[in-house]
Amino acid sequence: MKITRIKKRKNRRLYDIFIDGEFSFSVSSNKVLQKFGLEQGQIFQPDNFNKLREKIEFFEAENILLQFLGYRFRSKKEILIKLTSKKISRSTIDALIAKYEAKGFINDENFAESYILDLITHHPQGNFAIRQKLKQRGISNEIIKRLSEEYLSGENEHEMAIKELSKRKTRYMKLEPRERRNKALAFLQRKGFSYTCARECIEEILFSEES
Known part of the structure; x- marks a missing residue:
């Protein structure tokens, strides 16, 4: 087996390696060619x-x-x-x-913990949504259960829902009560908050002053 040609691709760093006149594989840079001593005319045993x-x-x-x-x-x-x-x-x-x-x-539990904390801090959403995102990323049910007990309590979910709803309070308070409630509920459920949690937070933030 012999390297018969090494061709650099136009506008790219890739180099194509040809063995016995046929394309064989590519390497990502000239540094790889040098590291492994690849050069035209080189002969190999299979x-x-x-x-x-x-x-x-x-x-x-x-x-x-x-x-x-x-x-x-x-x-x-x-x-x-x-x-x-x-x-x-x-x-x-x-x-x-x-x-x-x-x-x-590489550690799925460390990843999951970091991911949960990032969502809680920067992108608040419901516990269900967070668990689904973890499953989509291949995290085991055992790890999800263990971390849920630590970070995804009902109290924490309530706090996150309050935080998200408060950002839109001024906008929603301009609406009629029925539309206000429906839009706020749809918003929180899109973020994965449970129906019960969403309703409680809506009453607390958007209707408590009217009671």
């Missing part, structure tokens, strides 16, 4: 070539993962989706996840 491909894929995937983790905590499911979208093999993905779980950089 076994050595396959091992090299695995090393290159792992290196490229690890760089993608580290960039992805650089912004915030990620769940294992988010990482799986991200790397799969980059056409990384499942064996490489599993190896990377195992490596960074051992380092403590």
Whole structure:
């Protein structure tokens, strides 16, 4: 097996590697070519070539993962989706996840706790909506249950609903009572607050002064 051509793609950093005249794979930059000593005319035995491909894929995937983790905590499911979208093999993905779980950089419980606190602080919404978002991100029922007991009590949900409704109080108070109640209820339920919680908060914020 011989590298017969290395071609840089126009307007992109990618380099296409051709083996025995046929396209074989791409690398993301000239640095990858240099790191693994890839050059035109290089000859490989099939076994050595396959091992090299695995090393290159792992290196490229690890760089993608580290960039992805650089912004915030990620769940294992988010990482799986991200790397799969980059056409990384499942064996490489599993190896990377195992490596960074051992380092403590991938931890679904830590991710879920951080995610809940961010929603509570910056994007208040109902407990049901928060639990659904966690499920969508692959968090286990066991973790969701444990963190719900700590952070998603009925009292906390009530406080979040009050906070969100208070932002719209001036707007809603201009409406007739029936329309005010219906629009406020629809707003809170869109944010995942339970019907009971929403009704209690509406009466407290929008109608208490009239009673």
